[in-house]
Amino acid sequence: MTQQESHSLNWDDLKYFLAVARTGTLRGGADSIGANHTTLARRVEVMEERVGSRLFDRSKSGLVLTQLGEDLLPYAERVEEEMTAASRVIVGRDAVPKGTIHISLPHGLAMTSIMDDLALFSDRYPDINLNMNFTNNVVDLTRREADVSLRVANEVTEDVVGRKLVQMSQAAYCTKDYAQKVRNNGGEGLSLIGFHEPDTETTAPWIKDSCYPKAKLRHRVSDIVPLITLAASGMGMAYLACNLGDRHPGLIRAPFQKPLPYRSIWLLLHKDLKNTARVRLFVDFLAGQIKSRRNEFWVSGTVANGEG
The missing domain is CATH 3.40.190.290 (D-Maltodextrin-Binding Protein; domain 2)
Incomplete structure (x- = not known):
């Protein structure tokens, strides 16, 4: 795997990342998107391995974003907006009741x-x-x-x-x-x-x-x-x-x-x-x-x- 491939991200990565960032816990993030808690934890771990750094630090109140996580957040939110917009366009063309x-x-x-x-x-x-x-x-x-x-x-x-x-x-x-x-x-x-x-x-x-x-x-x-x-x-x-x-x-x-x-x-x-x-x-x-x-x-x- 090349260095570029190892740092690549996909939409699923960002979806799990956003869920944890918004709720502050793995369990809360899993519940918010209907995912399994263990699956979400593993996906975040894999994502951190891909970027080569932690995205969250543990605190008494839960998980908080690291500096890298904070830098990534607005990009992830823009990707989410584009994906949901694309979804609306596709659904909007459905002409069958x-x-x-x-x-x-x-x-x-x-x-x-x-x-x-x-x-x-x-x-x-x-x-x-x-x-x-x-x-x-x-x-x-x-x-x-x-x-x-x-x-x-x-x-x-x-x-x-x-x-x-x-x-x-x-x-x-x-x-x-x-x-x-x-x-x-x-x-x-x-x-x-x-x-x-x-x-x-x-x-x-x-x-x-x-x-x-x-x-x-x-x-x-x-x-x-x-x-x-x-x-x-x-x-x-x-x-x-x-x-x-x-x-x-x-x-x-x-x-x-x-x-x-x-x-x-x-x-x-x-x-x-x-x-x-x-x-x-x-x-x-x-x-x-x-x-x-x-x-x-x-x-x-x-x-x-x-x-x-």
Whole structure:
């Protein structure tokens, strides 16, 4: 093997290198790209043998880049960008409505009528498979972490093709029994269930702007599922998107409130995939379904007595 060959790199080398550089551990890097931990460790070792120097040093916090590793990082990232761009071009030329669509969407949408839309799409297009990743993390469409992303947000600023489908409204939900405790007094004496927030006070800015500014934030959770479950167990009131809260059989809108504006549902894809047959079919179908039920997502009117 010549000296030039011994120092040569390929895309697989750089892929493993980037995975470790971004996570700081071999195990984290392996998990991030779906590789075996032992395989990743070996590939990094081989890569270091090829370049004739260490790329990572061990520290108490994990693996850190050596100077050579730091110098190599921007080149590896540019290669990654070029490879993913090439992949998008190839996929974008696919004109046959079959294959797999990778979709990212937040946990909360799993409990809405959008799941019925996905089931209907699957029934109509049996040659298209849906690979769904339910996560509250914002995926990077430019790196092909997903083909299509459903996102709940006020605005989207990335370089993607985006459709703002519907704006949602939100309201406080509780059980029928808990609703009997609610009076037209700004929520005085009532408990709210919310998400983890930086402050540790019993009130938060969003409570002051709500229909129950005197209610106390007693309980906190990390995810939408326990938020809904605890509200349905009678622990207190929880603010939910109306298209989600109205669908739960154990919850009603709490009395003496008017639904408030919430975020919008966006349907996003990378611009290079907009002419891919299966992606175009999916995006057009889902956008049409959701928009046709606009009143399900945006509701108004004051609840006066807890009848929901």
